[in-house]
Amino acid sequence: MIDLLPSAEQQQIIDSVAAFLAAELPLARLRPGSDGERSGDICISAELWQRMAGLGWFGLGIPEGRGGAGLTVVEEMLLAREVGRYAASPAIAATIAAAHLAVRGDRDLLENLVAGKQRVAIASRLCAGSDECHLLDARGAGYCLVVDGSEARLYGTAAFDEVRAVISLDDAIVLERARLAPRVRPLLRDAAGDVGHRISLLNSAQLLGVSEAALQQSVDYAKAREQFGQAIGSFQAIKHRCADMAMRAEAAYAQVFFAGLSQAGGQPDAAYQVAAAKVISAEAALANSRSCIQLHGGIGFTAECAAHVFLKRAHLLGQLGGERRWIRTTLLSKRTAP
């Protein structure tokens, strides 16, 4: 049975997550106020984080016997895709992935993560092998997840020193720069690829969400905006741009979930599919968000339009650290014909 479309149960997860994000973290939260300034605190509050936990977000793929819902990485990805659409914190995906490290190593931590009492941020190496890291939304997080290709390590935030705030390109997150202290041992570690592939898939799913949100916003605008007495979407120059965006989003959707199913089913080429998903979804998110800006004309250049949010999130998620070298090696490896 080949089925890359969500089941009724999966659709319920999508709808529930989307409804929550639309109500609690709408894109409008990122719009500047009348003074031109953005509201100060953009981190997800502890209260909101607990409500996400209450909806079961951090235990979707955790076995039922361990306090989770017993679903697969695919359901986690469906959630992450919606998170991408709303440019919500990448710490959500990091916490979901880290819970799988805790399943094997740390019962208390698992409980705290699933219950929303602890959160995990991504620490992304500036380049492969470097101790210099970017911490993404680490305020309020007790732990940081470092991913090097198939290998994932969880550190306490105390393992990072020289922490300093920097101005983030993507201003929907708090970005810090820090150094991973030398020779500090990770609290938990997985070298088998399960957690590394999982976080990569969750990033790809967020990038897919970005590419789809950029498409949707562009199409809505092309139907509403009129020039020369008609909706601009009736002009081929606009219509074809939208068709290209739809094509990229479709390719990203197919590859991202095909990779997720390959990972969930333990297919021998799962790593290859995961790497391809990252390349395709990153390209779709970047290209679609760029197109989205152009398609909006003047308003697209303003901070009042969400197009720039998509662009900046695409850059952020597309960059994630040591993963790039791994993707390269994986996609260039010898393989039998697919």
Next chain:
Amino acid sequence: MQLSYTPEEERFREEVRGWLRANVPRGKRPRTGAALREYDLEWQRRQYEGGWAGISWPCEYGGCGLSLTQQVIWYEECAEAHAPVGGSTFVGLSHAGPTLIVRGTEEQKSFHLPKILKGEAIWCQGFSEPNAGSDLASLKTQARIEGDNLVVNGSKIWTSYAAMADWQELLVRTDPGAQRHRGLTWVICDMHAPGITIRKIPTLSGTGNLCQVFYDEVRLPLGNVVGEVNGGWDVSMTTLGFERGTAFIAHQIHLAATLEQLYVMAHDVRGPDGCRPAIEDGATVEQLLKLRAEVAALRAMTYLSVSRGARQAVPGPEGNIIALHYAELSQRIHAFAVELLGNEALETHAENPDWLTDYLDAFKNTIAGGTSEIRRNVIGERLLGLPRGGR
């Protein structure tokens, strides 16, 4: 969502694999002429005798009536076994036959369908005209009714395999006063009828079986009309609910195999610096890994199409996305091949003729069966709901 095969499906795969191994024709497919016709028909006959003719056709019309997943398996195994795909039997099996099944009379069905399945007849398409390409509804080839006949005058173009075909699905204007898509008729044309002349059209790749067909007072019995006289547009737009484009899988797998050949080639040929192998050149590697990711995505997209096919009663406009993506990706991959060849690409010799021919041939992929521009219009309007506008 799922991606797994049942034990029955795995057994089916074994059965298909075994049969193909024993029956796939050996020897290269001739490029053109009577030899090509005989090769394609012989392969079709063999599939018929083996019980594998018309894999998507309903059983009551002699087809296999395979499930979508079984069709996927069949085409995957065909690609694996290097079985010929498409070719001159394609129009009969994938378009004319299915159209007759849905819209033809009992006589038409009982006469034509077995011939298609048994490999006794080749069909071609007669839709496009010199002045009606993307704007198909403006076609002008006329047919007047005289007694029990339609008398056809005019010309059709871009007809593949016309010179070796027995029958044609022909769209003509029967009501000259009616506007555009009204007043057209879909009729079965005997390609051996008096008054038909065929001109072969040379192509930029030097291959292909493109033709222009001229009709001079060609008489076709009214009994050959499919659907109503003046109702031909409707017939040509018939949604073939059981024809879900799974044949596309074979093209996708073939393209993936092509890229893997290029992966090997990149280790063997010298890169742009003239010293190191191409695989050690940064720009080449970037292209290669991007193309590999895109080929992976194309495969996932075929699975997505199949997933939609299983849920929709009639195929939607989404098919245009994968067709467009395939067409453009195939061109990028063949252009990459030429780039890898470097100066060797400037001459045709024993080692590289297929690379050059395939590169040139791929230019048709964004034109035939709907240009990329038209496909983008369809995606914009029917899938995204954007308003129609000037063309």
